[in-house]
Amino acid sequence: MRSGRRQLAASPVLIGTATLLVAIVAVFISYNANQGLPFVPTYQLHVQLPNGAKLVQGNEVRAGGFRVGSVDEIRGARVRVDGRVRSIALLDLKLDKRIEPLSVDTRFNVRPRSALGLKYVEIVPGRAEGSFRDGDTVPLSGAGEITPELEDVLSTFEPVTRADARATLQGFGDAFAGRGPQINTAIRELNPFLTRLTPVMRNLSDPRSELAKLIPALGAAVGEAAPVADVQARLFGELADTFAATGRDPEAVRQTIEESPPTLAAATSSFRVQTPFLARFADLSRRLEPGAEELRRALPAVNGALAAGVPAFRRTPELSGRLEQLLDALERLADNPNTLLALRDLRGALRGTRPAVEHLAPYQTVCNYLTYFFNPLGTHQSAPVAGGTSQRILAKLTDLTQPNTLGSTESIRPVDVPADRDPQASNQQSLHTQYPGPAVDSQGRADCQSGQTGYPNRLVTEGRYPPDDAAGGFIGGGSHVVVDGDTPGLAGGTYSARQLGIDGVEDVP
Numbered sequence: 001m002r003s004g005r006r007q008l009a010a011s012p013v014l015i016g017t018a019t020l021l022v023a024i025v026a027v028f029i030s031y032n033a034n035q036g037l038p039f040v041p042t043y044q045l046h047v048q049l050p051n052g053a054k055l056v057q058g059n060e061v062r063a064g065g066f067r068v069g070s071v072d073e074i075r076g077a078r079v080r081v082d083g084r085v086r087s088i089a090l091l092d093l094k095l096d097k098r099i100e101p102l103s104v105d106t107r108f109n110v111r112p113r114s115a116l117g118l119k120y121v122e123i124v125p126g127r128a129e130g131s132f133r134d135g136d137t138v139p140l141s142g143a144g145e146i147t148p149e150l151e152d153v154l155s156t157f158e159p160v161t162r163a164d165a166r167a168t169l170q171g172f173g174d175a176f177a178g179r180g181p182q183i184n185t186a187i188r189e190l191n192p193f194l195t196r197l198t199p200v201m202r203n204l205s206d207p208r209s210e211l212a213k214l215i216p217a218l219g220a221a222v223g224e225a226a227p228v229a230d231v232q233a234r235l236f237g238e239l240a241d242t243f244a245a246t247g248r249d250p251e252a253v254r255q256t257i258e259e260s261p262p263t264l265a266a267a268t269s270s271f272r273v274q275t276p277f278l279a280r281f282a283d284l285s286r287r288l289e290p291g292a293e294e295l296r297r298a299l300p301a302v303n304g305a306l307a308a309g310v311p312a313f314r315r316t317p318e319l320s321g322r323l324e325q326l327l328d329a330l331e332r333l334a335d336n337p338n339t340l341l342a343l344r345d346l347r348g349a350l351r352g353t354r355p356a357v358e359h360l361a362p363y364q365t366v367c368n369y370l371t372y373f374f375n376p377l378g379t380h381q382s383a384p385v386a387g388g389t390s391q392r393i394l395a396k397l398t399d400l401t402q403p404n405t406l407g408s409t410e411s412i413r414p415v416d417v418p419a420d421r422d423p424q425a426s427n428q429q430s431l432h433t434q435y436p437g438p439a440v441d442s443q444g445r446a447d448c449q450s451g452q453t454g455y456p457n458r459l460v461t462e463g464r465y466p467p468d469d470a471a472g473g474f475i476g477g478g479s480h481v482v483v484d485g486d487t488p489g490l491a492g493g494t495y496s497a498r499q500l501g502i503d504g505v506e507d508v509p
Contacts (some may be wrong), residue, residue, distance in 0.1 A: 444504045
């Protein structure tokens with residue numbers, strides 16, 4: 001025997017083989033440790049869950065914080081729930097015999113073990129008298145609520161937001177790294193702060209504080225202030241200068257503080273009087289909103305009008321002085337007794353001259369004849385003579401040797417020219433008596449004939465002499481006689497009237 005033992009110890013091959021066998025068994029046992037040690041009896045249950053919740057084979061099963069088994073297998077199954085077929089996850093659990101048996105009201109929950117996604121199955125034992133036997137299936141009623149995963153929550157955000165969250169988390173990690181004592185100090189100091197914060201938060205959460213309205217209002221205010229952020233920044237910078245100037249005169253600040261209470265008291269008492277005014281002003285402001293909206297579009301035109309009105313405003317004082325003198329003279333005129341008599345006489349004169357004015361008015365308002373007469377009058381009477389001026393005219397006298405001339409009072413027929421001669425080119429005269437021409441017709445339309453009708457060849461209604469149709473020689477007759485004052489048709493307005501768009505009495509402004 002001793003010699004056999006010495007031979008076994010002296011053989012290095014046998015020693016190496018035994019060592020390798022022990023190592024293989026140790027590796028096999030450690031590899032399968034999550035599935036339980038071999039040859040160790042277990043308490044097996046099949047658990048139905050709404051979904052696998054990202055469990056994997058080999059995840060731990062814990063009860064009270066201690067490991068009591070592992071997930072041996074995960075597979076899908078279909079069951080009927082409330083009359084409908086749905087897909088579920090079926091877990092095969094290998095549990096320690098020491099927790100057997102579990103009551104039928106035991107709850108099975110899937111919990112995260114770390115933020116990296118590792119999961120475990122949590123067993124919450126119940127108190128029912130019945131229990132599950134080895135190999136029983138736990139129905140869906142024994143499954144707890146599936147808690148949302150952190151990655152599922154983060155996946156609801158946009159990719160840009162998730163990237164920013166990762167950068168923020170990394171920044172906080174760098175900020176807190178190596179500052180454990182300071183964090184502990186901050187937590188210790190937060191205790192009294194949080195203690196006093198409780199009644200404050202209770203008041204803020206009270207519906208009567210209307211905090212729910214404050215937050216949207218602050219959001220709207222910040223939205224309104226965002227476009228003028230640069231202006232606000234300059235404002236705070238200039239406020240710093242203002243506060244610095246205020247700090248240089250503490251006495252003035254003290255006096256301001258002393259006067260503030262009576263000022264506020266007077267303002268408070270005045271609010272009772274101002275309340276009706278403010279209510280009416282609020283109503284007026286609401287009514288002015290459409291006008292304020294329109295002001296945005298009308299403001300450029302208003303600015304142009306104001307710019308054009310500045311020179312006029314500068315002359316307003318002078319105008320006001322003259323207007324004062326005018327009003328004084330008007331007052332004296334009104335106080336004069338003769339004014340009333342004059343107005344009465346003027347009214348009578350206007351009443352008597354009204355028909356003539358109504359007849360003569362269109363000659364000026366529609367045809368502008370008065371202006372056409374007076375405008376060249378200065379030139380017409382500009383020839384200087386001793387003691388005054390004379391008219392610049394070319395006298396055209398009638399031929400007294402002509403039979404039946406216009407200057408004769410004993411003519412036996414109207415003066416005329418032969419029918420085969422043009423009266424415009426003849427040195428003899430045709431009878432034209434269209435004076436005065438009309439200004440408007442019976443409907444008030446412009447018919448300004450004077451000065452723009454020319455010389456018609458023949459215009460006579462029911463004349464005594466028929467037209468002369470002789471081929472040669474002078475026979476006489478009414479070939480070119482014009483004795484009607486109104487040429488048929490409408491001549492329209494004169495040059496100035498047409499420029500102003502006046503085509504009748506109704507167009508006169």
